[in-house]
Amino acid sequence: MALDWGSSSLRGYLLGEGGRILERRAEPSGILQLPERDFRGAFERITAGWSNESGSLPAIASGMIGSAQGWVEAPYVGLPAGAEQLARQLAPVPGTHLRIVPGLAQRGAAHDVMRGEETQIVGALAAEPALADALVVLPGTHSKWVRLEDGRIREFTTYMTGELFAVLRTHSILGRLAPAGSGDSASGGAAFARGVAAAQRSAGGLAPLLFSARASVLVGDLPAAASLDYLSGLLIGDELRAGLATGRRPAALIGDPALCARYAAALEQVGVDDISILADAAPAGLWVIAQYASP
């Protein structure tokens, strides 16, 4: 059995032969949603009635459950790292048969960390071995741009795009003009594209643009209902501008299909139109890592 256990959600998979998914479950028991830290209770609920169909494979989990705020801390592994390196450093949870996949830490000119994405990447590589030397993007709260080399993670950069959008929408003046519920509408496509284009053109980056999400409404050049779509375009457009500035083009988007589609649209707008989308890569990654770990 395999768990994808992040900050806001917990997904469980009963895996059969060859990593086939026999059953999937989800509950909102992310580590930030368990204020009393009853990780054991959540673990028992989500795996209730599951025997270890896959025989000698351990039960395995990835994500923020292995952070300092999680159940048991699984210390970061250095780069480069792939499934084999991850499998060697699983952190056992005392009193259970569960082991937690460690995150990765990049030390050097640009310090960075990930937890959970490494497992999705292992899963994506199992599905598309041609990505072994590619640049892949995992959009999300903390988007990751990850350069692979020989099937291992070599280098990565985190963009806080999703979290920035959430805090600006909820807590800043930029969210105040927008009617409740706006910001995800299909009708906001034009405003989103306008944001992407503005970010692409900007010599000064995002900083001199952000306030235009408000000012454009106040001077009557942007409908208030579209201002969050424009803001989303600015933020994703700025991430693409910075990520593509390295000269490498991403070959795949890994993650939530709706969010990946939004990124694919923005990438197409800036001239990157041959990108594949891989969803739900965590269970395959957990399966591969568990196989490396089994005796």
Place this chain on the structure above:
Amino acid sequence: MALDWGSSSLRGYLLGEGGRILERRAEPSGILQLPERDFRGAFERITAGWSNESGSLPAIASGMIGSAQGWVEAPYVGLPAGAEQLARQLAPVPGTHLRIVPGLAQRGAAHDVMRGEETQIVGALAAEPALADALVVLPGTHSKWVRLEDGRIREFTTYMTGELFAVLRTHSILGRLAPAGSGDSASGGAAFARGVAAAQRSAGGLAPLLFSARASVLVGDLPAAASLDYLSGLLIGDELRAGLATGRRPAALIGDPALCARYAAALEQVGVDDISILADAAPAGLWVIAQYASP
């Protein structure tokens, strides 16, 4: 009498001959602090006992009190604009002798708006006429970089630096590692300078750097207590990078002396070391505009 009436505070000045400040008062009656919109009550409290010493000059206010969320909306004036243009468009508040200074709107490639800063700039020009053709910076929640020409505001750009810092500190994962009360300490000077330097070097702008305020702590290269100073350095450093990319150097900082000193330190670090600081420019600006308005 003159009022500097913003989102979070209300400052009142009784002005005498030549604009001399005879008395000053302040209360936390910013327009966001008056949920029942009792602007009249706040106006009467802050001016209680003041007669109009300056004879025929109107009582005058600037700032968010003239916004759509304020007492009476003072429609935006276009660019270029100086004291004379502002004085022509004062918005009278019915049933009082108070008039409100309009804000400025910039329409075109980069839409932008200001309310309150235009009055501070008029005041700064009265104190330092040599700024008539300079670039000036007003650091704050929404920092403004303002280019003056012939003593009038010609062009400006807003950076949401202060608000970004506040929402990231309070609502994002970047604030979670920092002990309560950190982020303003003098001891964080080294971390602040490190943030400024990182922003200055970054080819991709702020986006790929923001998460380093967390990752650097997690990999043990930055004390948690200094992470907010580092974040402040990243944000202010990115504002300077973008603002200086136009090729113009600012000649003055206008605003809160402690915040201006922080900006001056960052500017010195990037090679701009001959900048003057002007505090409390609003009353002088209100005096000048009121004089243009009097019959």
